[in-house]
Amino acid sequence: MAGALLDIRDLTGNRGAGSQGFTLQIEALTLHQGEAVGIIGPSGCGKSTLLDLVGLVLRPQQAGCFRLGSHDIAALWQQDKQSALAAVRAQHIGYVLQTGGLLPFLSVRDNIRLSCDLLGLPRNSQHEQQLIKVLGLGRLLDNKPAALSIGERQRVAIARALAHKPRLILADEPTASLDPAHSVRVMELLLHIARALSVGILVVSHDWDLLSRFEVRPVQAQMAESGLTCFSDLAYRQGGQNE
Numbered sequence: 690m691a692g693a694l695l696d697i698r699d700l701t702g703n704r705g706a707g708s709q710g711f712t713l714q715i716e717a718l719t720l721h722q723g724e725a726v727g728i729i730g731p732s733g734c735g736k737s738t739l740l741d742l743v744g745l746v747l748r749p750q751q752a753g754c755f756r757l758g759s760h761d762i763a764a765l766w767q768q769d770k771q772s773a774l775a776a777v778r779a780q781h782i783g784y785v786l787q788t789g790g791l792l793p794f795l796s797v798r799d800n801i802r803l804s805c806d807l808l809g810l811p812r813n814s815q816h817e818q819q820l821i822k823v824l825g826l827g828r829l830l831d832n833k834p835a836a837l838s839i840g841e842r843q844r845v846a847i848a849r850a851l852a853h854k855p856r857l858i859l860a861d862e863p864t865a866s867l868d869p870a871h872s873v874r875v876m877e878l879l880l881h882i883a884r885a886l887s888v889g890i891l892v893v894s895h896d897w898d899l900l901s902r903f904e905v906r907p908v909q910a911q912m913a914e915s916g917l918t919c920f921s922d923l924a925y926r927q928g929g930q931n932e
């Protein structure tokens with residue numbers, strides 16, 4: 690699809706093998722810059738597997754189309770170009786995990802700078818300072834994660850995910866460990882900053898009540914009796930709203 694940040698069609702991925710195996714199909718998934726899509730479905734339906742496929746962690750079994758910006762991801766997997774895939778992952782994707790995923794031995798400041806340091810990007814940029822300000826992290830910069838509340842850790846995780854200016858954020862149940870009031874605040878900050886920076890965001894959540902408070906397009910799991918899960922926003926695309 691012209692101008693899409695992420696364009697996936699007819700992609701399948703497997704987890705495990707044989708009768709214990711799980712197959713996920715993404716019939717269609719499109720995301721534009723600054724757009725938020727919510728991946729919705731019950732426990733075990735394959736939401737994290739979908740993020741692993743989109744995050745270039747899990748090799749697709751097959752892909753009719755898989756593009757991220759100007760990168761033909763389907764071709765990179767087909768040609769087994771692991772270092773090119775790793776470079777796309779490091780540069781263009783940021784992650785926010787359920788429990789923060791911060792490194793316990795690094796300060797908040799160094800956790801935020803992790804991706805930039807790995808990519809050789811400058812420290813203390815205006816962008817970094819802006820994230821620290823918007824997320825209210827100024828007084829916490831010298832602390833280690835263990836000295837933070839869970840909500841503070843999630844705000845640091847958001848800053849870390851966005852610090853290297855990725856084009857795509859993958860957020861896996863980013864508010865699952867927070868109480869309802871903090872969940873709303875953290876989700877609001879995450880979606881607001883992503884939109885302001887024109888970053889596309891895929892948010893996995895079992896909590897549609899929370900996501901539906903925001904401008905998030907839902908993509909729902911369709912589970913077949915065979916055990917196959919399908920995700921598709923084809924109806925949305927056929928409606929022409931994305932053209």
Ligand SMILES: Nc1ncnc2c1ncn2[C@@H]1O[C@H](COP(=O)(O)OP(=O)(O)OP(=O)(O)O)[C@@H](O)[C@H]1O
Nearest residue numbers: 704705706711730731732733734735736737738739
């Ligand atoms: N490493 C693995 N090997 C084999 N099967 C796996 C593996 N990881 C997950 N699965 C299976 O794949 C299916 C999808 O799991 P996944 O974690 O993607 O679901 P989910 O929707 O994110 O679940 P939850 O909401 O509970 O986190 C499940 O049936 C799970 O048992």
